[in-house]
Amino acid sequence: MSNSKTVDTQAHYNKLSDLFLAALEQETITRKDFLLKATEGDVELLAEVEKMLAANACSDLFLDNPLININLALSNLITDDSPSKVSIGQQIGKYTIVKELGQGGMGVVYQATRNDIPDSKPVAIKLLRQGINRDMALRFHAEYRIMANLEHPNIARLLDVGTVDNGLPYFVMELVDGCAIDTYCKDKQLSTEERLKLFIKVCAAVQYAHLNLVVHRDLKPNNILVTADGNVKLLDFGIAKIIKSDNLYDDIKLTQTGLRVMTPAYASPEQVRGGKITIYVDVYALGILLYKLLTDHLPYEFNGHTPAEIERVICEQDPTKASTIIRRTKTTSTSEEKDNKRLAKKLVGDLDNILLMAIRKEPERRYSSVEQFAQDIEKYLKGFPTIAHRDSLYYRANKFILRNKLFLTITILIFSLSIGVIWQTTRAEQERTRVQAQRQLVEARSKDVRDLTNALLFKYNDGLEKLAGATKLREEMITEALKYLDRLNQSSEQDSQLQYELAMAYQKVGDLQGRPFRINQGNLSSALESYKKSIDIFQ
Template identity: 40%
Template sequence: MQDKTSELLSAKAIFLKAMELADESQRQQWLQEQCGGNSELLCKVEALLAAAGGKSAASPLDAVANAMGVEETVLTADLEPSPDATTKPLPHRLERQQIGPYKLLEQIGQGGFGTVYMAEQTSPVKRKVALKVLKPGMDSNEVIARFEAERQALAMMDHPNIARVLDGGTTEQGRPYFVMELVRGVPVTDYCDEVRATTEERLALFVDICRAVQHAHQKGIIHRDLKPSNVLVTMHDDKPVPKVIDFGIAKALSQQLTDRTLFTGYQQMLGTPAYMSPEQAQMSGIDIDTRSDVYSLGV
C-alpha cells in the first residue's frame, strides 16, 4: 500500500510542476525525465493533464486547485462524459480501429483507467454501442481487477434504468474491454433544468432512479458513486428515462466479482466527496453498505 500511495503522490507532484511549464516541449521533456520507464506513472500524469485541459496554472494555488478538481477523476477511475464528447473525433491513429466486431467511431468519455467510445457493431447485427476499454499502460493487477469487477457488476443487472452490458472480451494487445448499451442522454440535473421540470416530474424521475439502485442492492451491489453525472436521462417514445451508469468502483456485498484480488487500501478515497456518505468519506472501507448509496441519492 505504501508503494501505491507514494506513486499517487509522485504523479500529483509531477503534474503540478508540469502545469507550470507553458512550453509543450519542455513539459514533455520534464515528464520523460521524471517518469523514466514507469509507463503507469506517466499515464496517470498525462491523464491528470488531459483532465485539466493541459493549461498552465496562473499560480501555485491555481495548480493545486486544478489538481484537486481532476485528481478524483484520475485516481478513482471515475468515468465522466467528455465535455465535447459529441464533436470529439478519434485521433488519426485510431480512425477505423476495430476491436472484435466493433468499429470505434468517437470518444465519448474517459476516466483514470478506462476510455469509452461510441462504436458500431458490425456483426452479427449492426447497431451503435458504447465500448469501454482499459487504457494502455494501466494493466496492473489491481486496475484490471477493478475493471473486471465493473464488467461483472453490470452483467448481473437487468433493469430498464441501468445501462446494460452486452458483450466483453480482450483486445489483440491484451487489454480488457466490455460493451454496453449506448445511452444518449444528459445528467439528470441538467435535464431537469433544461426542460424546467416540475416538482412532480422530478420526483417521478427520482423514483425510477431509486428503483434502479434498489435493484442493484438486491443483486448485492453497492454503486458507491451516485451523482448527477452518473445518472443520464434519455428519451424513449417522448418519455424521459433515467439510466444509472458507471459501476467502476462498485462493491459486492456477498459474492466475488472477479477472480483477481480487489483491494481498497485504508485511506484510499473512492467516489466523489460532494456526494459521498460520512462513512465513505472516512476512507477506511469499513461500514460501507447500502445506506451509503441511499445517502448519495438524497444529496
Template identity: 40%
Template sequence: MNTENWKKIKEVFSGIVELSEEQRKDFLDGAFDVNDEMRLEIEKMLLFDNEQLDDEDDLEKSAFEHFSDVLRSNVPDAIGEYKIVREIGRGGMGAVYEAIRTGENFSQRVALKVIKRGMDTEAIISRFRHEQQILSSLEHPNIARFLNGGMTDDNLPFYAMEFVEGEFIDEYCRNRNLNIDERLKLFRKVCEAVQFAHQNLIIHRDLKPKNILVTEDGTPKLLDFGIGKILSPGSFEAVGTATQFGMMTPDYASPEQIRGAQIGTPSDIYSLGVVLYQLLTGEKPYRANSGNDFELQKAILETAPTKPSAVNSSKVGAERSISLPKDIDRIILKAMHKEPAGRYKSVQESSEDIRRHRAGLPVYARPLTWKYRGGKFIRRNKASVIAGALVFLSLAAGITVAVRQTLEAREAERIAQNRFEDVRNLANNVVFKYHDAIADLPGSTEVRKMLVSDALEYLDRLAKNSSDNSELQKELARAYLKMGDVQGEMYAANIGDTKGALASYKKAVDLLEAAVKKNPEDIAAKEILITAYDSYAFLGLRTSSPGDLKEIVNKAIVLQGEITRSRPMNDSDTARLIELYIRLGDVDVGDRAKEGQDFGIRLAHHMKALPLAEALYRSRGDSAANTKTLARVYQRIGTDHISLAEEAEANGDLALSKEQYARSLEFHKKSFEMIEKIYQSDPESNESRRYMESGFAIMSKSLSAVGKYEEALEYAIRNLKLSKEVFERDPADKEGEFSVSLAYGVLADVYARKDEYRKSIENTEKALAIDKKIYRADKNNREALIRIGSHHKKLSELFLLIKNENEARFHSAKQREYHDLINLSRN
C-alpha cells in the same frame, strides 16, 4: 529507470490519483518500496493530472490523458467487430468510445470501454473485470445494459454496453424546467434501479448526478459501477485501503465512506439523499473552499446540512416563489442521517415516502402526531374544509377591513422610513462593526465570506433608492469598497473573488461619480472616489479586467489636484498622492506589456513618491500608516532596480547590472528596517506577518542577486515558513495561498543561482501546482495565469540545464500555450 520500477510507479499512481493531496502525501510517506526517484516521478504525474481538474466533476480524469505518448492509447479505427465513431470520455482507467457493430441484418450502437495502454496493471485490470462482472449481472430498464466483453488485438481488455444518449439528471431537470413533483417522479425511477442492484447484492458506492443519464423520453439510466461492490447476503464491506477510499466522489460520499468504516446499502441511501437535495435546491449540501477535501470531509462528518427548504438559491422553489415542503426536508435529512441506523432501512422505503408525499399522505420520516395528520387531511380535502370556513371568514373580514385601512394609511410612511433606517444600520454594522471585529482573527475568512454575502444584499437594496441622497451614496460607496477588499484586495486576506471585488469597486465608483457630478464641491466624495479609482486599478493588474487602468489612475490624480488647489495640502492628501504615484508606476508598466516593460518609467513614477513618503515619515514617524507607506515605496524602488539589473544583464552590460543590484539591496534593506518596526508593533496580526513575509522575500532576492547565497537562502526559508504559518491559520484565505506560491518561487530562484537545479525544479513545481489551483478557482486572476506561464518557462530552462530535453520541450510548449492565454485575457 528499470521496467520493474516503472511498473510500480504506474500501480501506485493508479491507486492514489483520486485521493486528496493530503491522503496522497500520507500514502507516499508510508510506501517503503517507493524510492525518492520513483516518488518524484509519481508526484510529477499527479501534478499534470491536477492540471486537468477544473472542478469537482473532473475527479475521474487521469494524468495519463496529457502526460506522454508512452501512456496514450492509440485506438484503431475498429476494435474487434466494433467500428469506432468517436471518443465520448476519458477516465482514470481508460477511454469510452461510441462504436457501431454491424451484421447482415442489424446495426447496433454501443459504448465501448477500453483500458489505456500504460494502465494495464494487475490492480487496474482487476477493477475493470470487477465492473464488468457487476454490469453483466444487472438487467433493468433504468441501468445501462452490459452487452459483451473481450480483448483488443494488442491484449487490452474492453467491454461493450448499451449506448445511452442523454443528459445528466441535474442538467435534464434544469434544462426542462421541471417542477418539484416532476423531479420527484423522475428520482423514484432512479431509486428503482438502485433498489434492484441492492436486491442483487450490489452496492454502487458512487451515486451522483454525473452517473445518472436521462434520455430524451425521460428514462433515467444508472451508469458506472466502477467502484461498486458485490456483497455476500447481509454483509457489509470495509473500505480498508486508501485506494478504495479515494475512488469515491467526496461531495456524495457517506460519513462511513469518509471514515473508512464498514459500508453497505445505507451508504447508497445517503448518496441518493444528496442527489435529491441537489435536484430540488440546485445546491450541494456541503461545500469546501478551493476543493479542500479535508474541509469537505470534516463538514460531512460533523456538520448538519442546511434544510433544503432553507436554501436561498433553490433553482426550483425560488424561481416559482414556492418553498420546498417540510416533508421533503424530513425525507432528505432522514436519508442523509450521519449514522446508517438513522436512515431508511432500504431505498424502497425512502421511495415509498416520496410516493406518500406526492399523494398528500403522512410520511414516515415525520412523527405521526394528530396535528400533522390533521394538516394532511385538510390538504387532501380542501374543498369540504374551505366551504365550512368561508362562512366564518366572511363575517370576520367585514369587521376588520375598515379598521385595517385606516391604520395602514397612518402607519405606512413611518414604517417605510423605519425599515429603511433599520436596513441602513444593519448594513453598516455588518460591513464595518462586525467585520472589523473579526478581520484579523485566524480562520475568519469563512465567516467574512458569509458577512459579504449578507452585506451585499443589504447594500444593493439600499443603492436602488440612493440617487437623491448624496450622503447615503458616500456611505454606500465606503461599504462597497470594504466589501471589495474582503472579496479580493491585493496582498491582504481575502476570499478569492476577484470578479466580485471588481464589481463592488465599480459600484463604489458609479455611486461616487454620481455624487461628485451632483455636487462638484463635495471634497469628501472626491476623496473616497480617489480611493475607489485606486482600488479598482490595483486589482485590475491581477485580472483580465477591461478598460484603461492608466486612465483611471490619471482621473484620480486630477481629482487630487482639484482638492489640493481648494485647500492647503494635509497629511491625508500627501498619503493619497504617494499611493497614486506608486499605482501610476504599476499600471504604466502594465499598459506597456505588449511592447516590453519599460522599468525606467516605472522607477521614475515611484521616485516621485519617495521624497513625499520620507517627509511624511519624518513629520509623523510614530504613525503605523506612514511607516507602512514608506516601506512600500522603498520596496517598489528596490524591486525596480532588480528589474533594471536583470534587463542590463540580459543586454550584456554587467557593470550596469552590478550597480543596479547594489542599489536594489540598498533600498530593500531600508524597506526591511521599516517592516521590522511594523512587525514588532503587532507580531500576531496577519497584516504584520504579511509585511514580514514580503520583507523576507525582497531581502532574499537582493542578497541572491549580489551573490550572497547563504544569507539569501536563510531569508527564503524564513519567508516560506512564515507564509505557511499564516496560510495554516486560515486555509480559506486565497491571498495566503498565493503567498505560499510566491515563497516557493523565491526559494527556487535562490537554488537556481546556487546551481542546485533539482531543488529549484522541486520548488518551482510546487509553486506551479498552487498557482494552477488558484487559477482554476478564479479564472479572472490574470496574475496567476502569468505566473503559470513564467513557471513553465523557468522549468524549461532548468530541465535543459540538467540535460532533460523531453521535459524542457514539454514545459517550453506549455509556456507558449499559457502565453497565448495571457494575450487572450489581455484582449
C-alpha cells in the same frame, strides 16, 4: 520503450503464461510443489504466477471467458503506462471505433458501431488502459462482472466482451443518448412533482442492484442519464461493491491520496472515514442527489476546502434544510423571488424531513432501504403521512450534551455556586406581607417540606451514598421528592421562608442528580433543570 526491453517483457509475459496454464493442469494439492520446482527458486516469478492463479479463482464470475481471465491475471505486468492505442476507424472485434467519448483512471470509452449487423444502434466500448496495476485491473473486471448480472430497464446493459490484439480486455455497453439527470430537470423545467417521479425511477434501479447484492458507491448526476423520452439509465459501476462476497474483489484497494475514490459531494460519513460499506451509502447519495434536483444546491459547501476539511464538514456539520437554502438564494427578478417562495413553502415539512432523514450522519438512522425511501416519496405525492420526521427535542438535546460535557459541567458548577449569592441579593426584595390564613397554610406546608428535605435529602441520602446497591432507591427517592416539591411550589408565592426552603431543596436535588466532584446520578440535564427551578424561585 527500447526494443530490448520490449523483447524482455514479451518473453517474461510468455513464460508466465506458460507456467500459469501448466499450473492449471495440476491438481490443487500438487500445484504448489509443481510451481516451486518450475520456478527454480525465482521468488518473484513464483509470486506473480500465484497472483495470476488467485485472479483465475474468480473465473466463474467472468462470464466463463478464460481468455479474459488470463489477461486479467497478466494485466499487472504491463509496464507501459500510455493510453490504449486505438484510432478512429479501427476495428475491435465486430466493432468499428467512431469517436472517443472520454477517459478515466481505468480505461478509455469509445463510441462504436457493429459491423455484422446493418443499421445497428451505436454502442459504447470501454477498453482497459495499459500500464494499470493489479487492483485497477480487478476493478475493471469487477465492473463488467457486476454489469453482466444486472438486467434492468433503468441500468445500462452489458452487450459483449472481448480482447484487442495486444491482449487488453474490453467490454461493450449500451450507448445511452441522454444528459445528466440534473441537467435534464433544468432544461425541461420539471415541476417538483415531476422531479420526484423521475427520482423514483432512479431508486428502482438502485434497489434492483441492492437486491443483487451490489452497492453502487458513486451515485451522482453524471452517472444517471435521462434520454429524450424521459427514460432513466444508471451508469458506471467502476467502484461498486459486492455485498457479502468472499471473492478476491472484496480486497480491491480503492484509495487515493487525501480522499478515497469517491465524489465527496455525494459521499457519506462512513465512506470518507473508510468505514463499512452497506446499502446505506447509496441511500445517503440518493438523498444528496434528490436535494440537488429539488433545490439546484448541495447541503454542504466544499469550495476551497482541503480533504481534511471536507471530511469534517461531511461527518460533523449539520446539513442546511432544503427550504432554508431556497429562502437564502439570491434572485434577480420578482418572478424568481415568487418562484423561490412557492418552492420553499412546498419543501417545508415533509420534503425537508425526507431529505434530512436520507442524509443523516448515522447509517442506521437513515431509511432502511432505497425502496423505503422511494415509498416515502410516493406517500408524499399521494398526500399520505410519511415516516420521515424531525429529530426530537430529546434526541437533539442528548446529542448536545454528549458534544458539550465539559461546558455543561462548568455551567452546572456556576449555577450551583450562584444560588447562594442570588438568594442574598434578592431576599430583601421579597414580599413580606401575608394574609394570616395564608400564613398558617403556608407555614404548615413549610414544615412538611422541611421535614421532607431534611429527612430524605439530607439525613437518609447522606447515609445511602456509601451504601452498595442503593442507586435505584436514591433515584426513586429523588423522583418522589421532585413531584412533591413541584406541587408545593405552585402555592408558595406568598411565603418567602417557604420559597427559601423550596429553593434549597431543589438545589439539593440538583446536587444528587449531577453535581460534579461528588457522588451523583450523572444526569447533567436534569441537574441543570433543578438548579434553574431553584434560581427562578430566588429571583
